[in-house]
Amino acid sequence: MPDPYFEPGNNQDAAPAIEGIEFIELATNQPEATDRILRQLGFSPRAQHRSKNVTLYSQGSINLVVNLTQDSFAAGFADLHGTSVCALALTTPNASSAYQNLLTRGAWETQTSAGAMELNIPAVESIGGSQIYLIDRYGDGISIYDIDFKPVDEPSPESPILGALSGLTLTLAPERKAPWRDYFSQLFGFGLTNTEQLIINEHTTINLESAEGSSLEDECISALIFTTPDLELTTARLQKQGLSLKPTADASKLEVVLPADELSVRVFISR
Incomplete structure (x- = not known):
């Protein structure tokens, strides 16, 4: 390390x-x-x-x-x-x-x-x-x-359910947000929209998230964010696949409910 x-x-x-x-x-x-x-x-x-x-x-x-x-x-x-x-x-x-x-x-x-x-x-x-x-x-x-x-010889679905990968979320200890922001912005040249978001390109961002009490051992890529042009249709298609979604503080983004013991990374769908 x-x-x-x-x-x-x-x-x-x-x-x-x-x-x-x-x-x-x-x-x-x-x-x-x-x-x-x-x-x-x-x-x-x-x-x-x-x-x-x-x-x-x-x-x-x-x-x-x-x-x-x-x-x-x-x-x-x-x-x-x-x-x-x-x-x-x-x-x-x-x-x-x-x-x-x-x-x-x-x-x-x-x-x-x-x-x-x-x-x-x-x-x-x-x-x-x-x-x-x-x-x-x-x-x-x-x-x-x-x-x-x-x-692999396997047929693809008729049409994608998700549109594109639009972002990643990093979970960080509060005192380490600035060092990791510097790591990505200075080394890789990623732009900054604010102190908590980096820009990889016009389509993809990295969100920096911290929580009191978190430590070095808790740091990880904690979430993937996918876009869809039609959130209601995508919700219906995911429900048909056996998944449920729950609202977030952002009305334009939903979280897919997944078993934490089967997937440690959270999945969000946004417009």
Whole structure:
């Protein structure tokens, strides 16, 4: 575990260009429950990793990777935190250059593994011991999924239930909100709308949330926020899938009611 407070390096280079989130990785030791919940939310398996027990679930533009690989970083993460977000992948034009830039400017190095003929994906450590991957194979060209995954022969739903991933929420100890804000804004160049929200791009934000009494051990990616153009229709479709939703303080956002013992991350749907 690195020093809990971010110390910027001496390198004064500009932050690397980060274009967005390619995928969210879930660590789990409850594969059946995780598969059921993702299918209820409208995701379907699209591809299987060529050498690891990793499955890509997709829906529209949203990609979630479920990692069940034994004796892996994800397995250890699931043992500690249950089914939870253990990593996110950020897109950047040059992953190697971005990685070196981040290290010289104060990021914390971490290790990843790659098999023969697979992409070597660099990563840095993030909140709660999670990881941030740097991906430069995405978009209309040859993607990471073309290289490291093989398609799963399973029909996709007729239309997505969810529109896009619009945000993540980080739960932090109150005194650590400023250091983590600096970590993301100074290292990655994310913009700030206020002291509690960072902007990855025009579509995606990171929300900083703290609670009195929370500690270093409580820090995590605690929520995923998805958008939909029609909240009422999406509510009806999710209810048909066996899920219920509850109101939040924000009238334009609902929380999906999910078993806390099966999924440690909360899920919100917003307009």
